[in-house]
Amino acid sequence: MATIKTENKEVNVNNGDSIIKACEELGVPFDCKVGACGVCKIDVVEGFDNFTPLTEEEKIMGMEGQGRLACQCKIKQGIVKIKF
């Protein structure tokens, strides 16, 4: 089991899952869901290494530092705290 959380809410997901559904529950906005629009950008506050590596789409969209596209990353395990 893995967990995506914000300052005041958390959602559990299975290890290896996409985080789209959990982030929708947390209130992250989505549009294209294929890594092309940038609407779902989140910043990782804690647990960055628990996400899978940057996808090609994220690199093209210029993600760097703690920034990720929520429609692109999967959670490997553990807890990731995000803000958006």
Ligand code: FES
């Ligand atoms: S929803 Fe468009 S990049 Fe994630």
